[in-house]
Amino acid sequence: DFWGKxxxxxxxxxxxxxxxxxxxxxVFNLIPRRQTEESQSALLSSLSEGDGHLDTCRIPEVPRxxxxxxxxxxxxxxxxxxxxPWFAPIIWDGTFDSAILDAQFRDTTIGLTVFAIKxxxxxxxxxxxxxxxxxxxxxxVTYYVFTDRPADVPQIALRAGRQVVVLHVGSYRRxxxxxxxxxEMISNFSRQRFLHEVDYLVCLDVDxxxxxxxxxxxxxxxxxxxxxxxxxxxxxxxxxxxxPLSRAYIPRDEGxxxxxxxxxxxxxxxxxxxxxxxxxxxxxxQAQGIEAVWHDESHLNRYLLSHKPSKVLSPEYLWDERMxxxxxxxxxxxxxxxxxxxxxIRNR
Amino acid sequence: MPPPAMHCPRLALxxxxxxLLGIAxxxxxxxxxxxxxxxxxPYYLPCPEIFNMKLQYKEEPSQPVxxxxxxxxxxxxxxxxxxxxxxxxxxxxxxEGTFNAELLHHIYQPLNLTIGLTAxxxxxxxxxxxxxxxxxxxxxxxxxxxxxxxxxxxDPQAIPRVPLGPGRHLSVIPVPGPSQxxxxxxxxxxxxxxxxxxxxxxEVDYLFCLDVDxxxxxxxGPETLGDLVAAIHPGYFTVPRHQFPxxxxxxxxAFVADGEGxxxxxxxxxxxxxxxVYEFTRGCHMGIxxxxxxxxMAAWQEESHLNRRFLSHKPSKVLSPEYLWDDRKxxxxxxxxxxxxxxxxxTAWLRS
Numbered sequence: 001d002f003w004g005k006x007x008x009x010x011x012x013x014x015x016x017x018x019x020x021x022x023x024x025x026x027v028f029n030l031i032p033r034r035q036t037e038e039s040q041s042a043l044l045s046s047l048s049e050g051d052g053h054l055d056t057c058r059i060p061e062v063p064r065x066x067x068x069x070x071x072x073x074x075x076x077x078x079x080x081x082x083x084x085p086w087f088a089p090i091i092w093d094g095t096f097d098s099a100i101l102d103a104q105f106r107d108t109t110i111g112l113t114v115f116a117i118k119x120x121x122x123x124x125x126x127x128x129x130x131x132x133x134x135x136x137x138x139x140x141v142t143y144y145v146f147t148d149r150p151a152d153v154p155q156i157a158l159r160a161g162r163q164v165v166v167l168h169v170g171s172y173r174r175x176x177x178x179x180x181x182x183x184e185m186i187s188n189f190s191r192q193r194f195l196h197e198v199d200y201l202v203c204l205d206v207d208x209x210x211x212x213x214x215x216x217x218x219x220x221x222x223x224x225x226x227x228x229x230x231x232x233x234x235x236x237x238x239x240x241x242x243x244p245l246s247r248a249y250i251p252r253d254e255g256x257x258x259x260x261x262x263x264x265x266x267x268x269x270x271x272x273x274x275x276x277x278x279x280x281x282x283x284x285x286q287a288q289g290i291e292a293v294w295h296d297e298s299h300l301n302r303y304l305l306s307h308k309p310s311k312v313l314s315p316e317y318l319w320d321e322r323m324x325x326x327x328x329x330x331x332x333x334x335x336x337x338x339x340x341x342x343x344x345i346r347n348r
Numbered sequence: 349m350p351p352p353a354m355h356c357p358r359l360a361l362x363x364x365x366x367x368l369l370g371i372a373x374x375x376x377x378x379x380x381x382x383x384x385x386x387x388x389x390p391y392y393l394p395c396p397e398i399f400n401m402k403l404q405y406k407e408e409p410s411q412p413v414x415x416x417x418x419x420x421x422x423x424x425x426x427x428x429x430x431x432x433x434x435x436x437x438x439x440x441x442x443x444e445g446t447f448n449a450e451l452l453h454h455i456y457q458p459l460n461l462t463i464g465l466t467a468x469x470x471x472x473x474x475x476x477x478x479x480x481x482x483x484x485x486x487x488x489x490x491x492x493x494x495x496x497x498x499x500x501x502x503d504p505q506a507i508p509r510v511p512l513g514p515g516r517h518l519s520v521i522p523v524p525g526p527s528q529x530x531x532x533x534x535x536x537x538x539x540x541x542x543x544x545x546x547x548x549x550x551e552v553d554y555l556f557c558l559d560v561d562x563x564x565x566x567x568x569g570p571e572t573l574g575d576l577v578a579a580i581h582p583g584y585f586t587v588p589r590h591q592f593p594x595x596x597x598x599x600x601x602a603f604v605a606d607g608e609g610x611x612x613x614x615x616x617x618x619x620x621x622x623x624x625v626y627e628f629t630r631g632c633h634m635g636i637x638x639x640x641x642x643x644x645m646a647a648w649q650e651e652s653h654l655n656r657r658f659l660s661h662k663p664s665k666v667l668s669p670e671y672l673w674d675d676r677k678x679x680x681x682x683x684x685x686x687x688x689x690x691x692x693x694x695t696a697w698l699r700s
Contacts, residue, residue, distance in 0.1 A: 007358065007359065007362070010359075010362075011362045011366065014362070014363060014366045015366045015369065015370075017366075017370075018366045018367060018369060018370025018371075018373070019369075019370060019373055021370055021374070022370050022371070022373040022374035022377060023373070023374075023377065061660045061661055062660055062661075062662065063660070064605075064608065064660075065608075066607050066608070067436070069588070069589045069609060069610060070432060070435055070436050070610060070611075071432065072431060072432050072441070072580065072585045072586070072611065072668075073430065073431065073432070073585070073586060073682060074432065075430070075431065075432050075433065076432065076434065079424070080423060080424060081421060081422060081423050081424070082433055082434050083433045083434055083440055083446060084421055085418070085421055085446075085447050085448035085451055085452075086447070086448070086451055086452060086455060087440040087442075087446075087447060087452075087571070087665070089434050089438040089440065090423075091438070095434050095436075095438070096434075096436055096437070096438055097436035097437065100436055100437045100662070101437055101438070104437060104662070217438065226423070231423050231424075232423065232424055234420065235420045255420065256420065256421055257421070257423075308455065311438070329424070
C-alpha cells in the first residue's frame, strides 16, 4: 500500500500537532490580533458625541498620543509664576506640551487682526512672512489686514489653509486716534464678519515680527500679554490712567498686571465685548475732553482688571530687544519689535 | 523494508499538506474570532431612551468682578513650589497656595450658582456614612453658595434628616438595590447621566460626584469649579505611569497602553459643568456596557473607565490629592491642607 502503517501514524500525529498549534496560538497571542479596541472606541465616541448642541469653543477629544508624563512633584518652572491667583495659566516656555494642545485645537480657525494705516504698510511684508513661519503653523489662519492703502499690501506666499483678507478702512490724522480706533473697527467687524468666519481672534501690532513659535497654547476665551517693561514692577508704578475723571481710571492700590495693547485676543464673542467696552469708554472720555495716558492700552488694562483674562502671555510673547536687556527667565523671544523711526513713520 | 530514500518524497508531501492545513485552520480561527467580537456589541445596548436625551447648552459671558483688595500677584516667584501647578495642556492643578480664595469668591458669588453633589449610599453598610458625610459637607462644602445634595439609595428610609443651612437642599433618589459590591459601583455612571438628563440639568449649574464613605475636613470652595474636573488619586501621584493600575487588557474599552497616561485619577471625585458631566458619565457608561457585552469587567470597575475617558477628554481642571486623600497614608509636606478624605474602614466586610 501507498502509505505504510508507521507513516500513517506519524502523519496523524503531525496533523494533530498543526491543529493544536493553530488553536493555542490564539490563546497565547503568537499571532498578532487585529486591533479591535480602536473600532470599538470609534463606535463609542460617535455615540456619545452624536447628540447635544456643540458650543463653539468646546475642547474636542484627543487621539492616542505619545508624550512624556508630567510629574506632580516637579514643577515645570520654579523661577516664575505660571498661574495667576484666579487660575489663568501664565504661558512660559516649558509649561505646555504642543502635541496635546495641537490635538485639542485641531479644528480651530484663528483670525489675526493687524492695522497698517498710512506708512505702517511697510511693516507688513516682514510681519506676514514671519507669521507664515511661526504663527499657528498647521492650523487654519485668516489674516485680516486693515489698511487705507490696499494696493500697498504685499503678496506673500501662504501655506495651505491660510488666507489674507484686506479690509479697506479710513485713516485719522493723529496716530493716537488711529491706535484708539482700532478698538472700534475690530468691534464692528467682529459682529459683521469675524463671528461667522473664525473661532478665535488675535489682535496684534504691525511694527513687529515673529521670531519663535506662537501657537495654540495662547488660545483662551480671553487673553492678555504682560508688557515687557512692567513684568517686574509694583502695581503703584504701572502706567495706568490715574485721573479719576477718565473711564480708564485705576487707583494706586489696584491692578494685577500691566497688559500690553499690542497683543490681546480671545474667542470672537469675548473680543467683541472687550473692544466694544473699550470703544464706548473712549467715546465717553472724548465727550469729557480727556484722553487716557496710553490711549487704548489704558482702556484695555481697565477692562482686564474687572474681566480677568483666562490666560496671560509672558513677555516672551512681546519683547523689544533694543529697549530691554534680555533676562535669563526669558528662554525664547517669540514676537519682537522691529526698529522704526517714530518721527518719520507717524503723522505722515 | 523499503529503503529510506523512497519514503522521503511521501513524507515531505504529507508534512507539507499538514502544515498547510494547520495554517488554514489558524487563519480561519483568527478571522472567525475577530468577526464575532465586532458583531457582538449592538445586541447588548439597552435603554434606548438614553440616546434621545438632549441637553441645551447656554453660553455664559464672563462677568465683571467687583473690586476687592488683594495683594498683587508676584510674577518672579522664588518660593519653592512643591507641586506642579499646571498640566501640560494648561489645566490648573488646585492646591493650597495656588489661589486667592477671596478673589475667587468675588468672581463666583455674583453668578448665583447652584452646585449639585451626588453620593451613592447603595447597600446597608453605605447608608451609615451618609450622616457624617452630610454634616461635614454642611460645614465645609461650598459655603455661601446654593447647594443641592442628591443621595442615591436603595433604602430612602435609612437616610437621616440632617439639618441644612439656608439655600441648601437634599433630594433622595431611589435606585435598585445591589446584588454585589462591584455591580453597585458599575451602575453609578448610568444613574448620574440619567439623573442629569431628567432632572439635574434644570436644578444645578455645576455637579460633583463624590464617594459617600468619606468626609470633608477643610473648606472645599469655588476653586474647584471648572468645565470638567478630575482629582488625582492619593495612592499613585508619586509613581511612574507604567505602574498605574490602568486596565491593561486590550479587549476592554478601558484599555490604556504602557506608554500612555497623564495622572491616575480617583474615581471617588469628579465633576464640572453639568453638561460636561453628562457627556462624561454617558461616555463611561457606554464603555462599561461594551465591556459587559464582551463579558469583561475592568480592573477597578468605574475608576478604570473614568481614567480611560480622562485620557482622551482631558480635564480642564485637576484637583491635587488634598481633595481626595486616604487618611491611612502619612500626610506629605507638599500637601498643605487635606480637604476631603476617607473614613478609616476595612473594605473586606463591605463586600459580604
